[in-house]
Amino acid sequence: MATHFSIKRSGRHQAVDAPAWAATILAAFRNEDIRNLVFLPDTVMGRLLALAEAQEDDFFRLIGVHREEEAVGILSGLFMGGQRGAMLVQSSGLGNTLNALGSLAMAYRIPFPMLVSLRGELGEFNPAQLHMGRAVPGCLDALTIQHVTLRSEDHLGTILEGALKTCYTQEEPFGVLLSAQLTGWKPEK
Amino acid sequence: MTMDRLEATQVVVELAGDHPIIGGVGNSTFDLVAFDRPRNFYMWNSMGMASSIGLGLALARPDLRVIVLDGDGSILMNLSSLATEVTAGALNLVHVIWDNGGWEITGGQPAGSPFGVDLEAVARGCGFRRTATVHHVGAFRQVIDDAMNDSESWVIVGKVAAGDSPHRPSKNCVALRDRFLSALNG
Numbered sequence: 001m002a003t004h005f006s007i008k009r010s011g012r013h014q015a016v017d018a019p020a021w022a023a024t025i026l027a028a029f030r031n032e033d034i035r036n037l038v039f040l041p042d043t044v045m046g047r048l049l050a051l052a053e054a055q056e057d058d059f060f061r062l063i064g065v066h067r068e069e070e071a072v073g074i075l076s077g078l079f080m081g082g083q084r085g086a087m088l089v090q091s092s093g094l095g096n097t098l099n100a101l102g103s104l105a106m107a108y109r110i111p112f113p114m115l116v117s118l119r120g121e122l123g124e125f126n127p128a129q130l131h132m133g134r135a136v137p138g139c140l141d142a143l144t145i146q147h148v149t150l151r152s153e154d155h156l157g158t159i160l161e162g163a164l165k166t167c168y169t170q171e172e173p174f175g176v177l178l179s180a181q182l183t184g185w186k187p188e189k
Numbered sequence: 190m191t192m193d194r195l196e197a198t199q200v201v202v203e204l205a206g207d208h209p210i211i212g213g214v215g216n217s218t219f220d221l222v223a224f225d226r227p228r229n230f231y232m233w234n235s236m237g238m239a240s241s242i243g244l245g246l247a248l249a250r251p252d253l254r255v256i257v258l259d260g261d262g263s264i265l266m267n268l269s270s271l272a273t274e275v276t277a278g279a280l281n282l283v284h285v286i287w288d289n290g291g292w293e294i295t296g297g298q299p300a301g302s303p304f305g306v307d308l309e310a311v312a313r314g315c316g317f318r319r320t321a322t323v324h325h326v327g328a329f330r331q332v333i334d335d336a337m338n339d340s341e342s343w344v345i346v347g348k349v350a351a352g353d354s355p356h357r358p359s360k361n362c363v364a365l366r367d368r369f370l371s372a373l374n375g
Contacts, residue, residue, distance in 0.1 A: 036248070063248065063277050065241075066269035073238035073270070074277075077211075077245020077255075080230065080366065082374045085245075104235040104242075107362045 008053065009062040013046040015054035020153055021182055022048035025115065028160035029086060030059060032168070034113070036078050036085030038063045038071040044117035044183045045088045068093035072100035075112045087114040087173075091133040101173060102143055109171040113164060117178045118149070123185025140175045147175030150182050190324040194287055194349040195220045197329055201256060201285065202226070204333045209246060209373060210256040212358075213239035215294040217258040217287060219354035227372035231358035231365050237267030240284060244270065247279040247342075250373070254281050254337050261288040261301045261308060268311065274342060275316035282342040283333070284312075287349045288322075297351055312344035319343040 025048060029037075037052055037060055039045060052060040063085075065071050071087045078085045089097070094116050104110065119126070120133020140147045148163055150156060160176065167174035194216065201210065202224040209228045212218030214236040221229055232239055243257035264271070264286050274282055286308055291299040301308065309322045319341050323329040329347055336343035359365055 061248075065273050066276075067267070069237070070241040070244075070267065070270050070273055073235070073241025074245035074248070074273075076238075077242040077247070078249045079245075080242075080370050080373060081246045081249025083249040100235050100238055103233065104238055107233065108366045109363050110366075 009064060010049040010053045011041070011046060013050035015051045018047045018051035019183070021150070021156060021178075022051050024153070024156045025160060026052055026055075026060070028157060028164060029113075031161070032084065032164045034084045034086050034164070035059060036061050036063055036075075036083055037088055038065060038074050038085050039088035040065050040068050040071070040090070040093050042090040042117055043186075044178060045090070045115070048088070068096040069100045072097050072105050076104055076108065076110045079110050079112070085112055087112060089114070090117050091119050091136045092129065094136055094139065095132045098139060098143070101145065105173045106143060106145070110173070111168050111171045112173055113167055114173050114175050115178065116175060117183060118180060122180040124180075125186060125188045136175075136177060145173050145175055146170075147177055149177040149179055151179045152182060191289075191348045191350040192324065192326045192329060194289070194347075194352065195223060195354065196326055197287075197347055197349060198258065199224055200326060200330045201258065201333055204330070204337055205256055206337070208254045208256060208337070209369070210258060211239050211243045211246070213257070213259045213263045215260065216354045217260050217263070218358060219356045221258060222356040222358045223354075227368050230369045233358075233360070233362060237263050237270070239263060240267055240270040240274065243282055243284065244274050244277060244279055247282045248277060251281055254283055256283045257285060259284065259286045260293070261286055261290070262292045264308065265301055265306070271312055271315040271317070271344070280341050283336045284342070284344045285333075286344065286346045288346050289349050289351045291351070293351055294353060309344065309346045317342065317344045320345070322346040322348065324348045
């Protein structure tokens, strides 16, 4: 069981291709001692994960899950064990987390940022991504989970710093939604 | 042949020492309440999440053996977490699954093993090398003792009789969290 510790977790993505926003997010995480990145990948998050995994001091630990709801439990266990982490999922995956967010993270007040890359808003080619993607802000509102949407590089560091500070002050999850306006959309028609 | 779940839970607590125990939804937690200690975590309503909470804690605290008391219905809801326990590289989990053949608390509707689902085989298929299925409390005590003193993670399927637990934890979830947090982190 020990051999897979050396397996690269971020796949084919390369750190050199990581966009500026990914570096800004990781710097904000580092400032708040958020070391554990609990993820189910999409292509947007893949570039950030590659940059995280390439950090020379091995600051970040990448923990891949196979269904996004698992991430809520893992982040709760990490928190109770004294470690901070973040959830990195696509909007489709946020739909898989809802009961765990309500019954565990909110009821027991477990703080962690949720980085959610938004499908279905700008530049969407896939009709099956439209509805869950558009429902993300409403789902978070219904659960009374605070969230911000990042649309440009402007003030990105300040917004992230503020979101993380509020997250740990109120001891609840905090949604950080990544618009395709920031991350780009796929060329597919 | 099956075990009494309360009696088997007592065995786990006796052999746990100072190591934490995560109780799953419903009877897994309710029986654990009968052997209350600050290093017990009681989950109220997040069906399937006990294994994931245990994994997060195990990754944060490699100095501990982290025990999870799960139900068969619960792990069937979160089977992917068995794969994640292996792929995340946790070596310090002792994952107990109470198998009473169904969803007990909702009226004993059959699920899993009565239809041939073999949860130990699922765990082995996910990559666990240390697994057991146990029907007697004497054998169960030996397996838990082995698992607590090992340097790999275990999945242990405990065949238990049907029956509801009368015990309940506090309904103050934040107080449950805080007690567990301070017991683990001083």
